[in-house]
Every structure is written in C-alpha cells, then in structure tokens.
Amino acid sequence: MGTPRQRAVLFADLRGSTALYLKLGNSEAATVVTHSLAMLGQIIARSGGTVVKTLGDGLMAVFDDPEQAVESAAGLHDALDRIAPVPAGLPGHAPALKLKVALAWGEIVDVDDDCFGDAVNVAARLLDLAGDNETLTTGPLVRNLSSDMQERFRSLDRLHLRGRAEPVAVMRMEGVRFGDTESTLQMNPMGSALPDGIRVAWQKQERIFSSVQVPVMLGRSPQAQVCVADSRVSRSHAKIEAHGGHFYLTDESYNGSYVQFDHDAQVLSLRRSTCTLHGSGVITLGSPPHDPDATRISFEVLSFADTLPQW
Structure with missing residues (x-):
C-alpha cells in the first residue's frame, strides 16, 4: 500500500456513444470511442497527469498539481470540440460525442495500480451530477488554485452527494478561457440557504x-x-x-x-x-x-x- 498524499482526481465521461453505436454499428463506433479516449489520455499526460484506468466510455486520472488538473479539464473539452466526431475513413454525419468532467482534491492512496480515498469518491459522485460539456469541482480544489484560476469558477451552492451525510461545496468551471471574463465571478464556498x-x-x-x-x-x-x-x-x-x-x-x-x-x-x-x-x-x-x-x-x-x- 502506498503512502497517502494530497492529489487531484479527474473523472471524464464521453456522452453520446449510444447514439453513435446506433448510427455507425458496433465496430465503427467502438473505433471512434477508443480513438477519443486515447486522445483524452494524451492530453492528460501532456498536462502532467496520469491515467489510472479507463471506465467504459470514460477514464480516471490523478494529478499532483490541482492547477494542472484544471488545465487538463479545459484541454479535454477544447480538444473534443475541435476534432471531427468520426475519424477519416468512417461514415460521416455521426452524432458528436459530448464530454463531462469532475475534479476533486484530497488525500489519496495508491493500491495495486488503483487509487482510493475520499477525493476519488467525491469526484465520482460529482460526475453523476455534471451535464454535457460541463466540469464540476469542489471547494477544496478551488481554494488550492491561483486567484486567476479561481475566477474561472462559479459556485453552485452546497450540494448533497450520494453516500455523504454532509453537503459539499460544488463549483462549475465556466466556458470562457482564463482571463477572458470581464468581471470576477464571486465564489461562495459556504453556499446559500437550501431552496424550497x-x-x-x-x-x-x-x-x-x-x-x-x-x-x-x-x-x-x-x-x-x-x-x-x-x-x-x-x-x-x-x-x-x-x-x-x-x-x-x-x-x-x-x-x-x-x-x-x-x-x-x-x-x-x-x-x-x-x-x-x-x-x-x-x-x-x-x-x-x-x-x-x-x-x-x-x-x-x-x-x-x-x-x-x-x-
């Protein structure tokens, strides 16, 4: 068993593969999904992260630096937007794949080429709440970012995640690039009153x-x-x-x-x-x-x- 240490966890999931399989058939659609996951893994590696495992149409990765994890998440969305939904040689007009991402920061331990810890569980639950083309993260991760990067996030309040008794401060990464916002988006890590x-x-x-x-x-x-x-x-x-x-x-x-x-x-x-x-x-x-x-x-x-x- 490895030594516990503070790290960032990233979960990414490709959306739209079901429609892709219906449009292209099993063989061609599997090639598209595999190609896309490989591209996401390359972006994560270039950002300083390590892919721990693939999970069907998604993957899990870890980072020592939370800012690298945020940069990687932005890069994943940008890359998926730029590439054609179908590689050369495959039938055209296939449904485009969408991507949702979740990030969390906390103590993680390596065990037999896998990672475990509360941050892993939080990131996995956040992924369930994320929408297409959306990145969600937690208050602890955002607090470990530079002030410029913190401006990229908007508070979604304190949300109840499955399996956790206490709500978690959740932030959404905005679609604009760093430094492009005209005004600072204010975070509220404590959240507001629960809606009625x-x-x-x-x-x-x-x-x-x-x-x-x-x-x-x-x-x-x-x-x-x-x-x-x-x-x-x-x-x-x-x-x-x-x-x-x-x-x-x-x-x-x-x-x-x-x-x-x-x-x-x-x-x-x-x-x-x-x-x-x-x-x-x-x-x-x-x-x-x-x-x-x-x-x-x-x-x-x-x-x-x-x-x-x-x-």
Whole structure:
C-alpha cells in the first residue's frame, strides 16, 4: 500500500456513444470511442497527469498539481470540440460525442495500480451530477488554485452527494478561457440557504412547485404538469426532481433537453443525463434555446423565506 498524499482526481465521461453505436454499428463506433479516449489520455499526460484506468466510455486520472488538473479539464473539452466526431475513413454525419468532467482534491492512496480515498469518491459522485460539456469541482480544489484560476469558477451552492451525510461545496468551471471574463465571478464556498421551491413559466402559464410537489413532468402528454405541444418533444420528455434540498433536471427523451442559465452563454445539452438547477434560466425540449421555434420554459429556484408563493 502506498503512502497517502494530497492529489487531484479527474473523472471524464464521453456522452453520446449510444447514439453513435446506433448510427455507425458496433465496430465503427467502438473505433471512434477508443480513438477519443486515447486522445483524452494524451492530453492528460501532456498536462502532467496520469491515467489510472479507463471506465467504459470514460477514464480516471490523478494529478499532483490541482492547477494542472484544471488545465487538463479545459484541454479535454477544447480538444473534443475541435476534432471531427468520426475519424477519416468512417461514415460521416455521426452524432458528436459530448464530454463531462469532475475534479476533486484530497488525500489519496495508491493500491495495486488503483487509487482510493475520499477525493476519488467525491469526484465520482460529482460526475453523476455534471451535464454535457460541463466540469464540476469542489471547494477544496478551488481554494488550492491561483486567484486567476479561481475566477474561472462559479459556485453552485452546497450540494448533497450520494453516500455523504454532509453537503459539499460544488463549483462549475465556466466556458470562457482564463482571463477572458470581464468581471470576477464571486465564489461562495459556504453556499446559500437550501431552496424550497421552483418557479416554472411557459406559454403564458406559470406555476410554483414546492420540493414536496415534485417530480414535475415536462413533455407532450396532456398529463404532464408542463405540457409542450411540439412534435420534437416526447410525451414524457424530462422531469424536475428534488433530492437533498436541491432541484435537478433529468432528460428521458430521444431528442434531448437543453439548459441555459441566466447571464451565461453556455448551453448544457442533456441526453438521458441530469444537471443541477440553480439560480434562474431557460429549459428547452428537443431543440436548443437559440431555435426560434423552441418553447422556452423559464425557471427560477426559490427560497420561500424571500418569496411569497402563489398557489
């Protein structure tokens, strides 16, 4: 057994491989996924990290330097955006792969070519919450970064992770490059009060749901609490759930769901995956928010201590 030491853990997971296998077939799709994972491993190595193991469509890596881990995460997203979804010689027009990443910092021990520790568990749980093209990390890792790198992160509040009794301060890495932000994004490692409800508005309708009134179904079905009459929308397209005092959107459709938070140009694309809803923003079903025909579903996470709910 190795000596415990402080290190950064990175989990990365490729999204969209199921659609890729349907489009290309097993052999060609496996080649695309293998090619993409190999490229991610090369970027991690160039950033000073070590790939510990691959996990289906993803991988786990460790870094001695937390700033190298952050640089690597940014490099993984940039590289996947630049490359063609299908290598030369394979059929074109395949669905592009998406990437989600989670980082954590803490004491890790090496055992038989694997790594164990609380940071490993936290990073793995964070990956479950991350959306497509999103990187989540923890307060301890961000506090070990330079002030310039800290500006890259925005607090998502203290979130409850599966298997942990106490909530964890979670931050999201912004899509802009270092130094490109016009103003400093303020972190709040302690988080704010846990939300009590969520306001949802669409097509001149508005409702407020408390945490005990979820799940809220979004879809084309007349039985859906948020009913959207659009052929691109599944009958039961997505749902809003509450766990541990926080709200989450889970996509259950074929065409996917999209989330854009206010004052944030980045659009999160969900394909049978989940993201945390915080603050306020817009949800669209079956097509992205920039589609003029998309039904825009506005949301705002509420604290009833500050807001008078209208039932």
